[in-house]
Every structure is written in C-alpha cells, then in structure tokens.
Amino acid sequence: MKTDKKQIGIIGTGNMGGAIIRGITAAKLNTDIKIYDTDKSKISPFISDTGVTAADTIEELIALSDIIILAVKPDTIIKVSSLLKNFSGVIISIAAGISINSISKTAGDDKKIVRAMPNTPVTTGCGMTVLSHSSNITTDEIQYVRSIFSSIGEVLIMEEKHMNAVTAISGSGPAYIFTFIQAMADAGVKLGIPRAESLILAGQTILGSAKMFLDKKENPIMLRDKVTSPGGTTIAALHILEKAGFSGIIIDAIETAANRAKELDKP
Structure with a gap:
C-alpha cells in the first residue's frame, strides 16, 4: 500500500x-x-x-x-x-x-x-x-x-x-471483568463499605493488577503467589474460589462464547 x-x-x-x-x-x-x-x-x-x-x-x-x-x-x-x-x-x-x-x-x-x-x-x-x-x-x-x-x-x-x-476472550471479556467488579463491590457493601468506595476499590484493583501483569510480563500464577501469604486472608479466599470451580467456570464460559461466535457465521 x-x-x-x-x-x-x-x-x-x-x-x-x-x-x-x-x-x-x-x-x-x-x-x-x-x-x-x-x-x-x-x-x-x-x-x-x-x-x-x-x-x-x-x-x-x-x-x-x-x-x-x-x-x-x-x-x-x-x-x-x-x-x-x-x-x-x-x-x-x-x-x-x-x-x-x-x-x-x-x-x-x-x-x-x-x-x-x-x-x-x-x-x-x-x-x-x-x-x-x-x-x-x-x-x-x-x-x-x-x-x-x-x-x-x-x-x-x-x-x-x-x-x-479471540471474540470470547477479549471481545466479550470486558463484560466478565465488569461482572467481577460488581461482585467485589457487592462484597464490600455487605461488609459495610459504601457502594461508591467499594466500586473504586474493585475497579482500581483490577486496573492496577492488569497493569502490573502487563508491565512485569510474569506468569500470573507467580504474581498471585506474591500476594498469597501462608495461612493468610488471600489463600483463604482463593480456597473458596477454587472449591467453587472458579477457573473451570471461566473456561467453560469462554468456550460457550466461542461456540456462539461460530454460530453467528452460519446462514
């Protein structure tokens, strides 16, 4: 060109x-x-x-x-x-x-x-x-x-x-992130933090964590481990997430979105 x-x-x-x-x-x-x-x-x-x-x-x-x-x-x-x-x-x-x-x-x-x-x-x-x-x-x-x-x-x-x-990961991905932000903020409200402050806490945490991952270019598991102290609050929360099948749910959701994207191309 x-x-x-x-x-x-x-x-x-x-x-x-x-x-x-x-x-x-x-x-x-x-x-x-x-x-x-x-x-x-x-x-x-x-x-x-x-x-x-x-x-x-x-x-x-x-x-x-x-x-x-x-x-x-x-x-x-x-x-x-x-x-x-x-x-x-x-x-x-x-x-x-x-x-x-x-x-x-x-x-x-x-x-x-x-x-x-x-x-x-x-x-x-x-x-x-x-x-x-x-x-x-x-x-x-x-x-x-x-x-x-x-x-x-x-x-x-x-x-x-x-x-x-790609459509399922990055195209639809913002909706997953917004859902996660909302859930984190809801937890803050349940624990007594006002809604506005809870949303800022959740949103800034997502933003900062994403920037940290992109800047450092480290495996996300390694970055997660740096926040996870033995016997601490983070591992207690991660245990609940994994017990509920958190990673599997995310994978299944993205796979479902990819299949739906494929269906959109059918006559």
Missing part, C-alpha cells in the same frame, strides 16, 4: 465506529475520513469534534475511499458488504463472528478483507484488537491497518481460525 494520504470510509458511528474515528483523528494519521450512518443524528458530533466529513450515501463513501471500515452489527454486515462488489481497496470488518469467507461471498472473491475484533475499551484508547486477513493483503496494507487500530490500543495479528476464541 502506498504511503500517500489514505481516504478512509467508515460505515457506522456507534461505540466501535466512533472510537475508531476519534482514535485515527487523535493519532493524526495521514488520512482523510468520510463517515456514513443511517442515523444522521450520530454524525454531527464527529464532524464538529474531529473534522471528518459525512457522505450522503454509502455509494458516495465507497467511491471516495481507499479503505472501508464496516463498523456495523453482524446481522447487517452481509447486506452492506454486498454493496462493495466494485470496490478495489481494503475492506475491514469488525462484526463479531462473521468470517472473511462470508464477506467475500457477497463482496467478491477477489476482495482484500481484514477481519478485526476490537473490544469496548478501545473507547478509552486502551483496547485490544486482533486482526486476521485474506491471503491477497500485502504486508504494507496490513501494517497500515495495524496503525489504524494501534491508535486505540494494542494490536495482534493472528490466523482467522483463532478469531472465535
């Missing part, structure tokens, strides 16, 4: 599409961005806040773009991709569970397609995105796509066969 200014078209301005728009503009990538959404009320804030421009129709956006980002729901992705039969640039889909093959069946077998799985923390600039791509994508093209998603968090490039598991 050439390094001159790219024309990026983004279809869909919801949470994910909006995060991508804000990330690209904040990173000052060498791009012009045009956006489209069926809900016109969603577009105005991006025009005023980021300087992007809006297309009146999807067809106009496609005609003016080198890269198209499909930031739409899985149940509409195939319909939208059918409009890309004459598009010769790179197509990026962020629809969970929808394979590259499913998109190419409607857009065309010759299309350059990237399947992206971002998670909702991209709205904070600290998200996780995994990319897989069709075999006709060049190294320059995938690295440019990587630079787009690097503006909103960390990026990994993986084989598509892993994407349903």
Whole structure:
C-alpha cells in the first residue's frame, strides 16, 4: 500500500465506529475520513469534534475511499458488504463472528478483507484488537491497518481460525471483568463499605493488577503467589474460589462464547 494520504470510509458511528474515528483523528494519521450512518443524528458530533466529513450515501463513501471500515452489527454486515462488489481497496470488518469467507461471498472473491475484533475499551484508547486477513493483503496494507487500530490500543495479528476464541476472550471479556467488579463491590457493601468506595476499590484493583501483569510480563500464577501469604486472608479466599470451580467456570464460559461466535457465521 502506498504511503500517500489514505481516504478512509467508515460505515457506522456507534461505540466501535466512533472510537475508531476519534482514535485515527487523535493519532493524526495521514488520512482523510468520510463517515456514513443511517442515523444522521450520530454524525454531527464527529464532524464538529474531529473534522471528518459525512457522505450522503454509502455509494458516495465507497467511491471516495481507499479503505472501508464496516463498523456495523453482524446481522447487517452481509447486506452492506454486498454493496462493495466494485470496490478495489481494503475492506475491514469488525462484526463479531462473521468470517472473511462470508464477506467475500457477497463482496467478491477477489476482495482484500481484514477481519478485526476490537473490544469496548478501545473507547478509552486502551483496547485490544486482533486482526486476521485474506491471503491477497500485502504486508504494507496490513501494517497500515495495524496503525489504524494501534491508535486505540494494542494490536495482534493472528490466523482467522483463532478469531472465535479471540471474540470470547477479549471481545466479550470486558463484560466478565465488569461482572467481577460488581461482585467485589457487592462484597464490600455487605461488609459495610459504601457502594461508591467499594466500586473504586474493585475497579482500581483490577486496573492496577492488569497493569502490573502487563508491565512485569510474569506468569500470573507467580504474581498471585506474591500476594498469597501462608495461612493468610488471600489463600483463604482463593480456597473458596477454587472449591467453587472458579477457573473451570471461566473456561467453560469462554468456550460457550466461542461456540456462539461460530454460530453467528452460519446462514
């Protein structure tokens, strides 16, 4: 892919599409961005806040773009991709569970397609995105796509066969973490701590622990052991978690989510 200014078209301005728009503009990538959404009320804030421009129709956006980002729901992705039969640039889909093959069946077998799985923390600039791509994508093209998603968090490039598991781990993962935060805060309330303070205690503990793991790059079991004194409070709590099958429950839940992601790609 050439390094001159790219024309990026983004279809869909919801949470994910909006995060991508804000990330690209904040990173000052060498791009012009045009956006489209069926809900016109969603577009105005991006025009005023980021300087992007809006297309009146999807067809106009496609005609003016080198890269198209499909930031739409899985149940509409195939319909939208059918409009890309004459598009010769790179197509990026962020629809969970929808394979590259499913998109190419409607857009065309010759299309350059990237399947992206971002998670909702991209709205904070600290998200996780995994990319897989069709075999006709060049190294320059995938690295440019990587630079787009690097503006909103960390990026990994993986084989598509892993994407349903990725969806279950990092895509759905924030919901698991929020559930854990809520449970920790509920425990604090039960023990007499006010709700607001309990939520801060839980949230900051999760944030700090995750940063500690990523910064130190140590095995999480080793980090856990450093907090676990013989006969102390932590081992007493861990005993209850493991007695209830905590690790097994997490594994089973993620496996179920991965299977559901696989089902989404079925006609």
